[in-house]
Amino acid sequence: MSKCVTYFAALALGFSLSFSSSIAFASSVIKIGVMQPLSGVYAGPGQSGLNGLLLALKEYETNAHQNEIDLIILDTEAKPARAPELATSLLEQHKVDFVVGPAHSGVAMGMIKVLREKDTVMIIPNAGAAAATGPLCSPNIFRTSFSSWQPSYPMGKVALEKGYRDVYLISWNYGMGRESLEAFEESFKAGGGNVVNKVLLPFPSTNFQPHISDIAAQDPDAVFVFFAGGGAAKFVKDYDASGLRGNIPLLGSGFLTEGTLEAQAEAAEGVITTLHYAEQLELQKNLEFREAFHNEYGHYPDIYAVQGYDAGQAINMTLNELNGDVSDKRAVIDVMEKLTIDSPRGAFTFSRGHNPIQNIYLREVIDGANVVTGLAAEALEDPARGCKL
Numbered sequence: 001m002s003k004c005v006t007y008f009a010a011l012a013l014g015f016s017l018s019f020s021s022s023i024a025f026a027s028s029v030i031k032i033g034v035m036q037p038l039s040g041v042y043a044g045p046g047q048s049g050l051n052g053l054l055l056a057l058k059e060y061e062t063n064a065h066q067n068e069i070d071l072i073i074l075d076t077e078a079k080p081a082r083a084p085e086l087a088t089s090l091l092e093q094h095k096v097d098f099v100v101g102p103a104h105s106g107v108a109m110g111m112i113k114v115l116r117e118k119d120t121v122m123i124i125p126n127a128g129a130a131a132a133t134g135p136l137c138s139p140n141i142f143r144t145s146f147s148s149w150q151p152s153y154p155m156g157k158v159a160l161e162k163g164y165r166d167v168y169l170i171s172w173n174y175g176m177g178r179e180s181l182e183a184f185e186e187s188f189k190a191g192g193g194n195v196v197n198k199v200l201l202p203f204p205s206t207n208f209q210p211h212i213s214d215i216a217a218q219d220p221d222a223v224f225v226f227f228a229g230g231g232a233a234k235f236v237k238d239y240d241a242s243g244l245r246g247n248i249p250l251l252g253s254g255f256l257t258e259g260t261l262e263a264q265a266e267a268a269e270g271v272i273t274t275l276h277y278a279e280q281l282e283l284q285k286n287l288e289f290r291e292a293f294h295n296e297y298g299h300y301p302d303i304y305a306v307q308g309y310d311a312g313q314a315i316n317m318t319l320n321e322l323n324g325d326v327s328d329k330r331a332v333i334d335v336m337e338k339l340t341i342d343s344p345r346g347a348f349t350f351s352r353g354h355n356p357i358q359n360i361y362l363r364e365v366i367d368g369a370n371v372v373t374g375l376a377a378e379a380l381e382d383p384a385r386g387c388k389l
């Protein structure tokens with residue numbers, strides 16, 4: 001088998017490289033387009049997801065049908081305005097069989113405008129926008145990550161079980177932030193919970209201090225937030241510096257403490273989150289994946305790598321089931337719909353909207369690690385509201 005990798009920057013400038021195994025003949029060429037942010041503020045998640053995908057495709061080198069894999073990698077720079085152009089190039093110029101991407105929900109919406117209901121299969125390895133597997137669902141769109149609803153919805157029930165009746169909500173005013181707070185509210189209010197305040201900050205503002213002061217003044221039972229990356233690190237540190245840690249419990253979608261613990265340090269101790277993965281999951285697949293990733297890249301994987309790896313697994317399994325023949329695009333979709341993917345997060349299948357049906361884990365930061373303390377929801381299926389599949 002041979003594998004050819006071509007990398008293009010957003011302006012379609014770049015370089016190419018190729019490498020091959022000892023068997024260099026192919027029954028057919030499988031073309032995979034990748035759209036990930038490899039520069040800018042989302043470069044970390046983008047590169048991590050790409051590395052996970054590449055690791056899975058490396059495992060495909062042992063396939064019996066000897067397909068050549070042709071990868072076309074585009075840097076989206078997390079710019080939604082560029083998404084339609086880049087997706088169109090993959091569809092019309094490169095005529096790819098699969099498109100994997102992106103990390104950013106705004107970019108995903110731009111991609112979907114071009115790829116929806118086409119023969120090319122789109123696999124989303126991170127972006128959580130509800131519409132992708134909701135109102136804009138399509139037979140050829142799959143997701144190996146999560147919907148924005150999934151990580152946050154179970155936390156409403158968790159909060160009630162812990163006796164929290166009055167909760168303060170805060171996030172950025174963009175899709176993932178709004179949808180995460182709404183998901184928490186849905187389960188929390190259904191159980192009799194009361195939202196004392198709901199704050200949506202301009203993205204990506206990190207001027208948290210006035211709102212932390214307001215939290216202290218209102219003295220709720222708990223606080224639920226959605227923040228990620230640098231904003232998550234700063235919010236947790238500001239929350240701790242204000243003296244609220246230990247007095248008003250801090251809850252969040254798991255991205256609050258995912259990839260941010262080193263920066264948050266002691267300030268994150270005791271923070272409770274819900275997410276579909278945790279590094280310390282004692283699953284054989286997770287242990288094997290983490291060691292393979294570490295051997296390949298010199299560091300251990302995060303959730304973005306897991307989701308990219310599972311996108312690659314979905315492609316591998318589909319190709320193996322079809323003996324490498326993807327000429328019948330309906331058959332490709334039919335196979336993918338029925339997959340059970342043995343993921344490092346735990347095995348999952350696809351819902352009717354093609355979103356993972358997956359466990360959501362309850363985690364608490366203990367001694368600088370996200371420790372799984374329970375199962376917040378088992379085999380949770382996104383409701384796929386508005387999906388007509």
